[in-house]
Amino acid sequence: MRIQAALIETTGGPFTIRDVDIEEPRPDEILVEITAAGICHTDLAMRDRWPERTLPMVFGHEGAGVVAAVGASITSRNVGDTVALSYRSCGKCEQCRRGQPAYCLLSELNMRGARADGSSGLRAGGRRVHGNFFGQSSFASHALAYESNVVPIPSALSPVLAAPLGCSVQTGAGTVLNVLRPTPGDTVAVFGAGSVGLSAVMAAVSLGCTVIAVDPNPARLALAHELGATDTGLTNAHHAIDTTGRPEVIARAIGALRRRGTLALVGLGGKAEFDIMTVMYNGIRIRGVVEGDASPATFLPQLVDLHRLGRLPIEKLITEYPFADIEQAARDAAGGKVVKPVLTFG
Template sequence: MKIKAAIIREKGKPFQFEEVDLQSPQKGEVLVKIRASGVCHTDEVAQNQMIPVPLPAVLGHEGCGIVEEVGEGVTEFEKGDHVVFSFGYCGHCKSCLEGKPYACENFNQINFGGVMSDGTRRLSKDGEEISSFFGQSSFATHSVVHQNSIIKVDKDIDLDILGPLGCGIQTGAGAVLNRLKPAVGSSLVVFGCGTVGMSAIMAANLCPCSNIIAVGGNEESLALAKELGATHTINRKKCDDIVGEIKKITGGGADYAIDTSGVEDFVKKALACLKFLGTAVVLGVTGDLTINVQEELMGEAKSLVGVVEGDSNPKIFIPQL
């Protein structure tokens, strides 16, 4: 079928809206008419080839929509279902069978390799194959996705606002609820007040943490963070000693810190603001990073961990959210 999609053809170049061909859903796949899509920083990262998705490609990975057709073997979905997209996974490797699809051994190929889970492509134009992204390519009017990557939602929920559940929201909330699991009364710092950071703040408020500190550079975002559960906010543009201020608020250091930016300085501050035995989580796409293991980790028995998609099983976690 003919659809319209936003295509990236060259590194760092603007998206081009073009008419392309989309194959029918194959075994285990579903055709979805896109209702809305979030725009995540990871899309920009792929556009600039920090994640080297083969070009040309249709990006987008926070989609939601309505099922129009199901392929062979699909029994969980039917035409008319409202669905939210999430990341792709194979479903048969050790991690997937253990209920940890975020650690799928084929994660990179399915989500960043430009192909579907069977190794083939569904998008093309004039005979030229076009890569997919996160197994969904939601910057389009329609998408063919594997049934592993979609979650049915109630039709009485406003579908237009649900797209970010599949990535940004589950990443931030999952980092808190699935990985850190802070005890009641813990202290947590969140660097960055975008979708991921705000989701982490809301999740921390559910635990509940006693001190939830939001660090950002925009007063409006910091005000929203306060509304969503932050007990304290720090404007990084106005504070000369962010780490010192955090230690003052927490009485010596935070139990946990989450960096959503991927910026080296903030990752290092996330470590530095921790108390003895504290844990820092990195959620942002990070380039080269130098850590002094003795001084920044072992000296105070701290931990630095990377979390993928909130350590989430989307089929379970997104309905919970």
């Protein structure tokens, strides 16, 4: 079938919309017509480092839409289902069997730019197009996905709101609700007020926590305060979350914790240095977190319920762009002009 997709054709290059041919779904695949897709920091970071040998590439991993076709072995999803897309997991390894698919031992499937057998379901002008990013590649009018990352959602929920649930909202809110699990009255310090950090702010506020947001962007700090964060002094926090991946911010987060406090690391980064004696003497725990330790099939419906109850007002983070303006949306996101750009498909 002929579709439209936003291709990256050179490492670090712009998104360019092209006509692309997509295969019919294989027995284990689900074809989703995309109606909205969030742009995540990971999409932008990966396009800047994606190797030339696996280009052109279709990114996008916060898709929402309608099931258009299902493979022969799919029994739990039906044509016409409204769905949100998330990360892919194998469902069979030790971590998946233990209910921790975010740490799937085949997690590289999300980043290979290909199916498990190395093939791609996309072609343009007779040449191979790489995809399968997070098991979806949703910067396209249609995407091939899988049972593990296609989650039914209420048809009444706008796809613009549903799309960010699959990664950024899941990561931020899940870090609070699934990992840190603060009790009412605890202090939670959130470093970085992007979509992940602000989702963490909303989740912590919903639990009755005192929330401190840290970000150099005054507009984002103002939004954090609107969502319930305070200007209380940045010391003696029970929990801290770093969404930046920056060494100097991580060191500051450690310094903000009380004894036996916990730091959750969720931001992409390289190496960081910290004072071992500070961590050891104060019994500080440092915990890496992927996708909020969430299982999408069960956690995304929880997020939908929180939104319905008014406890997760994600609409305050979103700026809509037509799919044709994807490059402008990416620039605005990279420049900090918007928090969560969401592409819409006519």
